[in-house]
Amino acid sequence: MIRRTAGERWTGRLLSAVVILLLLSPLAAVALSVLWSTVDWQSLAHPLRQAGLLWNTAIIAVGTAAIATLLGGIAGVCIGYLRIPGRRALTLLLCLPLFLPPYMYAVVWVDLAGQDGWLTRLVGFLPGAPALATYSRGAVVLVLATAYAAIPMLATLWRLRRYDRGLEEAARLLAGPWRTFRSITLPLLAPALLIGGAIAFLLSLLNYAVPSLLQVQVYTVEIYTSFNSLHDPAAAAALALPLVLPALAAAGILIAEAFRSSSAAAAMEEGKAARGWAAIGGGIYCLALVVVALLLPCAVLALRLGSISALWTAWSTAGGELVTSLCVAAGSATVCVLAAALLLLLPKREHLLLIASALLPFLASGPLVGVGLIEVWNRPGIMGAVYDSLPIVILACAIRFAVFAVLAVAVALRQHNGELEEAAALSGANGRYRLIRIRLPMLAPALFAAWIIVAVVSLNELDTVILVYPPGWTPLSVRLFSLMHYGPSEVVAALCLLNMVVVAGLLAAGAAIHGITRRLGDSRPIP
């Protein structure tokens, strides 16, 4: 068990209180405005309106979760269980779509499935095939499932490194590989698939940009419309209520399962690589997924580019916005990691408050958080100085995505082996020494991973920053989304490709440094 001094605990509590205030104040401001306003509940609760929105939202969230889990789960099994050749490269390539803005995939889909799109022409050759519905629920599900398939894959890989292979080996003595997989391995992987599916469900439930671009009416689009066309934040907040329960349920499953699974130690030995048809089939499947989720969108965008000079045009058009977004990404990631690092000072039983506080802004609709930020920060003095400058955008992203950093650190802490700290304490090391020289380095990989994740999602954040970015500090996501509504163009394609390159660079650097920090702070149990 990790011992924390009284000083650490109280410092952690004090700083956590400040962080919780920052996280929850925008939502509190919006909640107050709902209480003080007259909301037309009768109109909002109109059965037809609710039925239509509920149906569309449910189809998209459940459909995305199911398909993403299927696609990503199979990929995870191929890479982590069958251990096909080239698995590290495949993992990185399949992770990349996760960090690209899903609305980029919507643009690619419209290009492919539009009137003169390749896919439309291909389907046209197939006798009896139905016409592609470019703007439809199915299209939204397809786009989001492609973007989020990596989540169940990563969850599967994580689980495969942590379950007891002894059961499998015992089963193999009596049954063949397929029966063993079906009866032993698959049930053991079920929690991971549940986690991955819950995350994909949550992200698609809260996504605005893709349903908006593909013209499907869901709650997030309705909230944005209420907010923007009727200037009614209170109605928008009220409309967000039907999302709260399923979002909380999914988040609850995710956190409970993540904590339960994290207590399992890493497996002592890794499985053997599969051979023969299984390996070939697994490899072909993963390559096909890479083609569909990554190479095909790149090809479509590259073709739309027309010429290399379009990249330079895009840079001169929006290079400033890209730099702004990188600054925001770095700033918000740093803030989130610092906030998450407070968990190192708190006992595990006190983590839940910080986790819950970080979760709520993520589950809330982006525009609501934006309005809340304006309400809280647009005041005279130092708060106004923050509001009038880039830090407000950094704060907006940090508030929205702190949950990623906090959860990553919370899970890592549950895996953390306290024996080294106890040994150091017995040897006379004080609390500060143990925190800085043992706990922090051992958790550095988790902190770094959290930094990368928050940086990448902040790079693509749109819903909240569109309301608060100050003049002269336009983020790339705002620029890109605005241009996208004019249809796929060379500049849009070039900006998407530049965005991809930046994200790929961040991930590659992150993977390299993560490998180094892992070697420095490996917390495997001492045999």
Add this chain to the structure above:
Amino acid sequence: MKHVLLLSLSLLAVGCGGAPQKTVVVYTALDEMYSRPLLDAFEAESGWKVEAVYDTEAAKTTGLVTRLISEAKRPRADVFWNNEVAQTIVLKDKGILAPYASPNAVGIPGSFRDAEGYWTGFAARARVIIYNTELVQQPPASILDLTDPQWSGKAAIARPLFGTTATHAGALYALWGSQRALQWFKEVKANNIAILSGNATVRDLVAQGEYAWGLTDTDDANGAIEDGLPADWIFPDQDDGGIGTLLIPNTVALVANSPNSEGAKALIDYLLRPETERTLANMRSIQIPLHPGVEAPEKVPDIAAMKTMAIDFPAIAAQMDQAMADLREVFLE
């Protein structure tokens, strides 16, 4: 890790610099490709630095309007440059704007200016029917054809909750009364008319042949023609019994309690010059000058030659709340 921290903190410090002293902040709904050159020219000529916030196409105008309303207690913007008029009047009614009678507004007809001086119109666009020349030989002559069964599933409009389509909806509410207007929009929806995210999308999909025709604005329609796409446009409802087309000016207004009213007035004066209208008329957007005698290319429509809707803008603005509440019900079920 600490290097990352240092880098981020320094970036934070840079970001906290705030705006220099001689800065004018403008929130503009006009597409950046048209508004930025003018703002850059104003910067070069006046010495004022301009910081602009542009809107996204999807939330045309209303996103900025919501932002201005949210920031009312402590405005960040000095000038609001809208590409339509109804939402500007909404802002006036909410007390977000301050009156300013620019000397350059004198030549603009009274119907395009607020009587109390809160906003001034300039460089207008008109609502038009855009059609695909490969699919349609005889284009529809009226917006009422949106309810004609022969066009079921073959026409498109932008979602009438944002931008000029929202203004057009407000105009129909003012012209026909709310009951008839609502019924008409329900019939449009029942006729499987596609409801798209914006006027530019309508233009693109009509030009691509996804739809035979649609409603858009003169700037978007002209863009399709300049791109060499198989599209053309006409003014709707121009016959004797027709309601005419809606002419929608850009509007510029001073934000109440703005941080820099001096710079704001300088920018407003600049935007209301006849030279500005000439510049906008010569751009791809072919915005129609309202100052008399402004030279414009031949392709720019002549106001005198078109039949416009007999409705005033305050009447349109007065209908916006009702229209938006009704149409949200119709188009979001």
